[in-house]
Amino acid sequence: xxxxxxxxxxxxxxxxxxxxxxxxxxxxxxxxxxxxxxxxxxxxxxxxxxxxxxxxxxxxxxxxxxxxxxxxxxxxxxxxxxxxxxxxxxxxxxxxxxxxxxxxxxxxxxxxxxxxxxxxxxxxxxxxxxxxxxxxxxxxxxxxxxxxxxxxxxxxxxxxxxxxxxxxxxxxxxxxxxxxxxxxxxxxxxxxxxxxxxxxxxxxxxxxxxxxxxxxxxxxxxxxxxxxxxxxxxxxxxxxxxxxxxxxxxxxxxxxxxxxxxxxxxxxxxxxxxxxxxxxxxxxxxxxxxxxxxxxxxxxxxxxxxxxxxxxxxxxxxxxxxxxxxxxxxxxxxxxxxxxxxxxxxxxxxxxxxxxxxxxxxxxxxxxxxxxxxxxxxxxxxxxxxxxxxxxxxxxxxxxxxxxxxxxxxxxxxxxxxxxxxxxxxxxxxxxxxxxxxxxxxxxxxxxxxxxxxxxxxxxxxxxxxxxxxxxxxxxxxxxxxxxxxxxxxxxxxxxxxxxxxxxxxxxxxxxxxxxxxxxxxxxxxxxxxxxxxxxxxxxxxxxxxxxxxxxxxxxxxxxxxxxxxxxxxxxxxxxxxxxxxxxxxxxxxxxxxxxxxxxxxxxxxxxxxxxxxxxxxxx
Amino acid sequence: xxxxxxxxxxxxxxxxxxxxxxxxxxxxxxxxxxxxxxxxxxxxxxxxxxxxxxxxxxxxxxxxxxxxxx
Numbered sequence: 133x134x135x136x137x138x139x140x141x142x143x144x145x146x147x148x149x150x151x152x153x154x155x156x157x158x159x160x161x162x163x164x165x166x167x168x169x170x171x172x173x174x175x176x177x178x179x180x181x182x183x184x185x186x187x188x189x190x191x192x193x194x195x196x197x198x199x200x201x202x203x204x205x206x207x208x209x210x211x212x213x214x215x216x217x218x219x220x221x222x223x224x225x226x227x228x229x230x231x232x233x234x235x236x237x238x239x240x241x242x243x244x245x246x247x248x249x250x251x252x253x254x255x256x257x258x259x260x261x262x263x264x265x266x267x268x269x270x271x272x273x274x275x276x277x278x279x280x281x282x283x284x285x286x287x288x289x290x291x292x293x294x295x296x297x298x299x300x301x302x303x304x305x306x307x308x309x310x311x312x313x314x315x316x317x318x319x320x321x322x323x324x325x326x327x328x329x330x331x332x333x334x335x336x337x338x339x340x341x342x343x344x345x346x347x348x349x350x351x352x353x354x355x356x357x358x359x360x361x362x363x364x365x366x367x368x369x370x371x372x373x374x375x376x377x378x379x380x381x382x383x384x385x386x387x388x389x390x391x392x393x394x395x396x397x398x399x400x401x402x403x404x405x406x407x408x409x410x411x412x413x414x415x416x417x418x419x420x421x422x423x424x425x426x427x428x429x430x431x432x433x434x435x436x437x438x439x440x441x442x443x444x445x446x447x448x449x450x451x452x453x454x455x456x457x458x459x460x461x462x463x464x465x466x467x468x469x470x471x472x473x474x475x476x477x478x479x480x481x482x483x484x485x486x487x488x489x490x491x492x493x494x495x496x497x498x499x500x501x502x503x504x505x506x507x508x509x510x511x512x513x514x515x516x517x518x519x520x521x522x523x524x525x526x527x528x529x530x531x532x533x534x535x536x537x538x539x540x541x542x543x544x545x546x547x548x549x550x551x552x553x554x555x556x557x558x559x560x561x562x563x564x565x566x567x568x569x570x571x572x573x574x575x576x577x578x579x580x581x582x583x584x585x586x587x588x589x590x591x592x593x594x595x596x597x598x599x600x601x602x603x604x605x606x607x608x609x610x611x612x613x614x615x616x617x618x619x620x621x622x623x624x625x626x627x628x629x630x631x632x633x634x635x636x637x638x639x640x641x642x643x644x645x646x647x648x649x650x651x652x653x654x655x656x657x658x659x660x661x662x663x664x665x666x667x668x669x670x671x672x673x674x675x676x677x678x679x680x681x682x683x684x685x686x687x688x689x690x691x692x693x694x695x696x697x698x699x700x701x702x703x704x705x706x707x708x709x710x711x712x713x714x715x716x717x718x719x720x721x722x723x724x725x726x727x728x729x730x731x732x733x734x735x736x737x738x739x740x741x742x743x744x745x746x747x748x749x750x751x752x
Numbered sequence: 753x754x755x756x757x758x759x760x761x762x763x764x765x766x767x768x769x770x771x772x773x774x775x776x777x778x779x780x781x782x783x784x785x786x787x788x789x790x791x792x793x794x795x796x797x798x799x800x801x802x803x804x805x806x807x808x809x810x811x812x813x814x815x816x817x818x819x820x821x822x
Contacts, residue, residue, distance in 0.1 A: 208814060215810070218803045219769040222776035225796065226785040350821075355753055358818035360811050361761035372761035380769065405792065416803050420810070563779065647785035663791075 138282045138459065142468030146282070149472035150297050153479060156313055176402050176702070179409035181709035185314035186397055186414050187422060188480030191321050195426040196474055197274055198543065200454035203430025204437075206370055207357025210430060214423035215360075216380035217387065217415050224388045225408045227562055227644040232395055233404045234650035235641055238495035240392050240558070247561045247642045248569040248634075250500070255576045256554065257496040260392060263550040264485045264492075265522055269529035270542055271485075275478040276530070278455055282471060291530050295523045298479050298486070312711075313483065317476035324473030325425025327466075328458060332432030335461040339440050352435035365599045373598045374610030378547055382613045386551035389558050392492060393484035402700055402710050403751060433457040482526075490518035548609075552616035553579045560624050565643050568634060571627035578627075579620035586615050651752055657696060659752045664692030666749045668704055671740060674729040680719035682729040683748065688721050691750040695720055698751040701728065703744060714738040715751070753822060758815050766808050773804055 203210035237243050240260055245253035276290040283290070333345025342348035350358070362372040387394065388411075401407035433453045436443050448456055458470045494515050498506070506514070536542035553576045560567040560575075586592045593608045593615040600611050608615075640646055641653050651659045667687045676682060681699065683691070693699065695718050702713035714734050722729070728748060730740075740746060777800060780786040787793050 215807055216765065216769065218807055219772045220776060221803060222773065222780050222786070222800050225800075226780040227776075230785070355818050355822045356757060358814065358821060359753075359757060360814040360818075361765065364756040364760045364764070366756075373764065376761075376765060376768070380765070381772075408796065412799055412803070416799075416806065644779060644785055645783045647780075647783060648787075661790075 138467050138471070139464040141465045142471065143283060145465055145468030146279075146472050146475060149469075149475060153313055153317065153476070154297060156316060175400060175715065176700075176710040176713040177400050177406075178706075178709040179401060179406040179413065181315060182397055182401050182407070182410035183413050183418060184318040185312075185480075186394065186410065187318035187418050188314040188321055188476065191422055191426060191477050191481070195422075196325075196429070196454050196477060197278070197451060199423075199426040200428075200430035200433070200457070201450040202370060203427035204433045204450055204453040205430075206362060207353050207431065207434065208360050208427075209362040209370075209372075210427040211420075211423035212361055212372070212375060213379040213383065214419045214426075216376065217384045217419060219380070220384050220388055221412065221415060223563070223644070225411060227647060228389050229398060229407050229411070230404050230647050230650050231562065231642065231644075233399060233401075233407060234654040236654075237399075239492050240390055240395060240554075241492060241496040243561070243642070244557065244572070247639070248572045252557070252569060252572045252576070253496060253500075255573065256557065257492055259550055259554055259576070260390070261489060261492055263546060263554075264392065264489045265526050266529060266533070266546055266550075268482045268485050268489075268522065268526040270533050270546075271478045271482045272526060273530050273533050273542075275474060278471060278474055287534075288527075288530065291527055294475075294478065295527050298483055299520055299523055314480040317480040320476045321473050321480075322421060322425055324470050324476075325422075325428065328461070328470055329424060329428040329432070331461045331466070332428060332436075332457070336432070336435055336439070339436075339443070348439065349431060349435045352438045353431070357434065365597075366601060368601045368603050368606075368609065371600055371610070374600055374608070374613075377617070378610040378613035382551050382555055382617060383547055385555045385559060386547065389562075390551065390554050392488035396488055396491060397484070402702075402713065402715075429454045429457040432461065436460070486519045486522050489522040490515045493518040493522075548613045548616060549583070552583065552613060553620045556617065556620040556624055560621070560628075561642075562644055564628075565636065565639060565645060566628055566633050567624065568628050568631045570631045571624045574627040575620050575624040578623045579616075582619040582623070583616045586612060586619070655698060655752055660692070660694055660697045660750070661752070662692040664750050665690050666747055667691055668745050668747055669726050669728045670745055671728050671730050671735065673732050673735060676719055676729060676731050679717050680731075681716040681734065682719045682722055684723060684725045684727060685721040686725040687728075687748070688718065691748065693718050693750040699748055700751050701730070701738065701746050701748045703738070703740060704747040705744075712739045712741075718750075753819060758819060762808075762811055762815055765811070770804070 199210050231237075232243070235243075235246070237246075239257075241253045241257040244256040272291045272294055275294055276287050279285070279290050279294075280287050285293070330345075333349060336342065336348035336352070337345045340348050340352075342351065356363075362370055362375065365371050365373050368374075398407040398410065401410060430453050433444060433448075433456070436457070437448075443460065444456060454474075455471075459467055462470060494511055498511070498514060533542045556579065557572045557575050561572065587607060590602060590607050593612055594602065596614045596618065597608055597611055600608060602608060641650055667683070667690050669683070669687060674682070681701065683693070683699075688694070691699070697718045699716050699718055700713065701716060702708070702710050714730075714737055716730070716734060728746065730738075777786075781788070786796065788797060
């Protein structure tokens, strides 16, 4: 192994990081008692907890390498893909999120069965699993490539070691472990990325005549590198219009509407409104910060290359920018910490996807095949085995992805191949009542066939090319997503017009047109929309009907609640973010103010501590 | 720097993206998924439009600064 980077201290820091995260994740395994806990964390967490854990999911290890590369080559336009996700937020926040939350969907394919047919669910299951497992393989490959340069261990052995490390805490903890390890890793990722930026700016100040790092960075980039959006249609490997359709449209819809890992995160929120807050804060605040976190090594690298000749190798390969810049501007130990952040990115993204994949395997393959007869305990065991199986398959796929020219291309291939049919299927399903079961299957099958034709005969894509140069042997890359979306949507619309629509009674709650009815469907009775205030109470144990809790008349008056309404009760310490909490239904009130009667089972489920007060809020 | 490098991507992004945004907002409003008489939903209407103009402002500002630096 040539050019091994880093010092022994760096290697120790990385190993220590792995050990800490595995221990942390395994600790939170005790909070997963059922499959609902394992996959959805019991639907109890506060928005801020969900938000920070989403950060770590959104930033993969490939992100640092991929965006630093583009930042080095093209400047600030590397941030484009992190700053074009707002356009579909209205439909997501008020259309899709209430549907998946209130219908208690276990997975995206389950939606396809309820909205269309079992056949549609099976095809969607296959496509989503392929997408997620391939994505995990890319994560393994990226991190292994970086660690290979530091430890000198053969690439595939590094991949296997990473897979084993992430399996340990995932195996025990499920979604709760994922959320809490991702919370820590989210902070580490942002801190490490911003630390790298700070050190880079200091490096520029120390080695140039500028007194301000930001000024040194700005002045050492060309005007074109300061533009936030890429050139409209050139060069072919990085142009605005292609990336807009591939990432801004197909990618954004795919990310918000089809990313099973992300959806499961929102479903772990304690309410739809908490999920909305998490999503909005993530896109408005966290994504712009994330764009700086993942790109800055490339910007700093370019400014160094322009202002300090010889500081970076003249033949520096773009894919090596992140590791080389980090190695140059950090001291021993700090470099290890930065690489540990890369590990954090990998572990947090892959654990989310592994958890999501095992959820799909249980919910969409095992349960339908066994007609849901297996006990919850058996399903939990199988979920853990499924997560191991997913990782084994992902490891086996690594050599295939290693054969692509770059990680950027491998990732782009995913988006353009797997997302358009699913994007069209779910989008038309939610927003067009007339869209039929036959049409969605045709979208998947015929759409996929037309997409393959487009790859074989690029002349089919050329009417959509917006003047992007065609590269023989490599096709149109990003803009192919527009062609794929058009053919899939075209097939869906045409087949719908020639087939009989599903009876509208079968679609209740499954389209955006019924969102206003979803709360009633969720609650099972009329919704009490009166606004009340939270109450602080102490609990006492009493045998009550399943899922019921009994508050005093006074406390129910403050909450504006009635018998049969839903209530959320949590440990009153806000910083737990809902970790210790339950959902319940108001039973007949009693006379003792400040007391809530709960069952022993609810107390165990909420992990409430004797003597500590609880905060209760009426949900609906 | 040419129009293809500077303002065309911006116009395309907020034009096509803006149509998607407005259609989505119109749809959730028409179907009753978003109710402006609900005080919680009313705040969300502001957040939705704030998000759109926030990103448009950031992008426009950097394009302007990049042009000025030529």
